[in-house]
Amino acid sequence: MALVNVIKWEANTNELVQKFPIEDLKAGSQLVVYPSQTALFVKGGQILDEFICGTYTIKSENIPLLNKVFNFPFGGNSPFQAEVWFVNQVSLLDCKWGTASPIQIEDPKYGVIVPIRSYGQYGFKVDKARVFLERLIGNMPTFSTDKIVSYFRGVILSKLTVIISQKLYADNLSIININSHVEEIAEYAKSKLSVVFAEYGVELELFNVIAINVNEEDPSFQKLKDTKDSLARINIMGKDNYQMERSFNVLDSAAENEGGGMIGAAVGIGAGVGVGSQIGTMVNDHINTNPSTTPPAMPITQYFLGVNGQQQGPFDFSTVKNMLTSHQINETALIWRRGMANWMPIGDMSDFSDVLNNCPPPLPPM
Numbered sequence: 001m002a003l004v005n006v007i008k009w010e011a012n013t014n015e016l017v018q019k020f021p022i023e024d025l026k027a028g029s030q031l032v033v034y035p036s037q038t039a040l041f042v043k044g045g046q047i048l049d050e051f052i053c054g055t056y057t058i059k060s061e062n063i064p065l066l067n068k069v070f071n072f073p074f075g076g077n078s079p080f081q082a083e084v085w086f087v088n089q090v091s092l093l094d095c096k097w098g099t100a101s102p103i104q105i106e107d108p109k110y111g112v113i114v115p116i117r118s119y120g121q122y123g124f125k126v127d128k129a130r131v132f133l134e135r136l137i138g139n140m141p142t143f144s145t146d147k148i149v150s151y152f153r154g155v156i157l158s159k160l161t162v163i164i165s166q167k168l169y170a171d172n173l174s175i176i177n178i179n180s181h182v183e184e185i186a187e188y189a190k191s192k193l194s195v196v197f198a199e200y201g202v203e204l205e206l207f208n209v210i211a212i213n214v215n216e217e218d219p220s221f222q223k224l225k226d227t228k229d230s231l232a233r234i235n236i237m238g239k240d241n242y243q244m245e246r247s248f249n250v251l252d253s254a255a256e257n258e259g260g261g262m263i264g265a266a267v268g269i270g271a272g273v274g275v276g277s278q279i280g281t282m283v284n285d286h287i288n289t290n291p292s293t294t295p296p297a298m299p300i301t302q303y304f305l306g307v308n309g310q311q312q313g314p315f316d317f318s319t320v321k322n323m324l325t326s327h328q329i330n331e332t333a334l335i336w337r338r339g340m341a342n343w344m345p346i347g348d349m350s351d352f353s354d355v356l357n358n359c360p361p362p363l364p365p366m
Helices: 064-070 129-137 145-171 175-198 219-237 239-257 261-288 317-325 350-357
Strands: 004-007 015-019 025-033 037-043 046-051 054-057 083-088 092-098 103-106 113-126 142-144 202-214 303-307 310-315 334-337
Touching (some): 015 145, 113 175
Antiparallel strands (some): 037 083, 092 113, 103 113, 303 310
């Protein structure tokens, strides 16, 4: 096979990697690396040297690792076998992504799960040629742009549900007005996805969310709007007025649906009162189960003991009770808890009066 004198790759945007199709290289040949390219010499699966844009003459002086591997004889003009891989590092800025099917997102403000679709654009370039070659290429002679675009599109879609949910919860945003926050969501998504891209030596240069679409006819979205409207009316009218209005609406509806005459009207009113009461209960339940209004847990009283001039504790009520019933301490032991001005004998504290009254005396010595 003829020895190669010039090694170069006139790349295009359709390929990101090209293995130079030769087996015999000659020391003294020229290596031409164009802008937005990196060339790597590989021998036996090991990357030996890496070159950025420029023209190089292959010789032992400028490829010391090759000299170490091949042990060029004096003169350094002997042919040798090695692989030259070119990596295209041009920026690809018009890559599309979009959800093939709706993703399920829970609205953090109203707790309703709504299906949404989204689409946008992203751009990337190979930033670290060595990492890219080792992590994604392996021994494949070429690697098309379409292949990596398809791969990273899958990465984006697999992580998008979590990313959007995290952003909504972090900023307490509702799906109802999500499209007014697409730029913030896009910036947040880019920061999260950049970490994944970097693992493969790829830099995510841009990530845009063009739109997030919600089907307004979807029952889940209608439920979300109804929930928002109801809570807005509660905030405006107050809970009691809202319950009263709902009760009147139910009364009117029940009276219209019942038969004519006084008996029918009376039955309708009775049913309306019952249903109105149920609706009021549902509103109360919704408000009272709101995490922001959940009452705090009652604090546990803690006691400190003074035994043989030493402070011990804090102890809860059960521990002190057990110490009394087992006669580890007696009614003369000093005790203190928050709210007391001074220490006092435990026998003078009302907290343990029932325990002391029902505590058997210690057994007599044998």
